[in-house]
Amino acid sequence: MxxxxxxxxxxxxxxxxxxxxxxxxxxxxxxxxxxxxxxxAAPLPEVDVATVVPQTVTDWQSYSGRLEAVEKVDVRPQVSGTIVAVNFKDGALVKKGDVLFVIDPRPYQAEVDRAAAQLAGAQARNGYAQSDWQRAQRLIGDNAIAKRDYDEKQNAAREASANLKAAEAALETARINLGYTRITAPVSGRVSRAEITLGNVVSAGASAAPLTTLVSVSPIYASFDADEQTYLQYINGARNGRKVPVELGLANETGYSRSGEIDSVDNRLDTSSGTIRVRARFDNADGALVPGLYARVKVGGSAPHQALLVDDAAINTDQDKKFVFVVDQQGRVSYREVQQGMQHGNRRVIVSGLSAGDRVVVNGTQRVRPGEQVKPHMVPMTGGDAPSAPLASTAKPAAPAKADS
Structure with a gap:
């Protein structure tokens, strides 16, 4: 126990x-x-936020077109003969009146000399016939000459006068043909290559092969097809004398480097395409614009007006709707449906849905939801023209607690 x-x-x-x-x-x-x-507590998501402010804008419509020379000439010979001189380099700039080709002038100089000799003979015969008729006029008054003889002398004087005019015309024609042996530039511009070279025989006429082509340099046209709405809203004013501003950019440019104005509008709308042909004129003093190049053209028709512009990156799509995220003064995010207007660079006009002073998320929209709170980082409304300021650094994690000794 x-x-x-x-x-x-x-x-x-x-x-x-x-x-x-x-x-x-x-x-x-x-x-x-x-x-x-x-x-x-988990740190608030940080986003770039920009304030919406009204700006002065002009509405533009953009189109694609081609550059065209104001003047284009196929240089053809007007007399036949042998090419004895080519006075330009391929692709060179020439002035109006510069001699481009020379055709052998000797046959035409001989024709001038022959016509001049014939003119001298016609002048002598005309002088004699006119004097003989004047004597006959005095004699007929005294009945000292038969009426038939008088009529013959009068007719001879008239015939001699006509022959004199024909001889003068023949000499003028010969001189013109001699001048055609020197083929000059009809306009100032840039020549193509010489299609017919030294020593070749050429024929005259509109059906003859061109010796070269010549295009004017400045100004230059940009032709494009505008839709009916643009024509009615913007371009139609050009017919009434109003200057419609136009800007042009090339394929290798991101912006628009040159300004011009509407030069002409076609006389009818193409019903098959719903467009009308428009031609704008641009200065090309540096010769950088070449006929045939692709051109981006934008047409401005509205008067400058105030509008709200938002960076394209801030606009989101919800099926057929467009919306932005708006951040209030407490950092709370709300969904705001907007109606878009014209595009200006990388910014878009907001027709409705926003007011001046609203703050919209322009970077980091994928990190926010309506009703959530965020930490806004204010940046300018760059519209993509300049990079947004970088986001502020994220909050550091809390340091681990130290154990008591």
Missing amino acids: AILRTSRSRIATAAIVTLAVVGLGTFGAMRVSANAPEKA
Whole structure:
């Protein structure tokens, strides 16, 4: 019995010790938990936000077109003969009146000399016939000459006068043909290559092969097809004398480097395409614009007016709707449906849905949802013309708690 009581006493003592250890452990854990800092809240998402401000804009419509020379000439010979001189380099700039080709002038100079000799003979015969008729006029008054002889002398005088005029015309024609042996530039511009070279024989006439082509340099046309709405809203004013501004950019340019104006509008609308042919004129003093080049053309028709412009990157699409995220003064995000207008560079006119002073998310829209709170980082409304300022650095994570010694 004594042994049994001793065993029970030892078991009870061990149980008490175990409970004491567990209690101390629980108390220590509760103490450490009480001293540990609370878990840090998640940082707010940071986004770039820009303020909507009204700006003065002019509405433009953009088109694609081709450059065309104001004057284009196929240089053809007007007399036949052998090419004895080519006085230009392929692709050179020439002035009006510069001699481009020379055809052998000797046959034509001989024709001039022959016509001049014939003219001298006609002048002599005409002088004699006129004097003879004047004598006959005096004699007929005294009845000293027969009426038939008088009529013959009068007719001879008239015939001699006509022959004189024919000889003068023949000499003028010969001189013109001699002048045609020197083929000159009819306009100032840039020549193509010489299609007919030195020593070749050429024929005259409109059906003859061109010797070269010549295009004017400045000004230059840009032709494009405008739709009916643009014609009615913008271009039609050009018919009434109003200057319609036009800007031009080439394929290798991102913007529009040259300004011009509408020069002419076709007399009818093409019903099959719904467009009308328009031609704009641009200065090309540096000769950089070449006929045939692709051109981007934009036409401005409205008077300058105030409008709200928003960076294209801030505008989102929800099926057939356009919307932006607006951030209030408390940093709360809201969904705002907008109606778009004309595009200006990388910015878009907002017709409705926004007011001046509204703050819209322009970078980081994928990180926000309506109703959430964000940390806005204010940037200018660049519209893509300049990069937005970088986002502020994210919040640092909370440092781990130090254990008590």
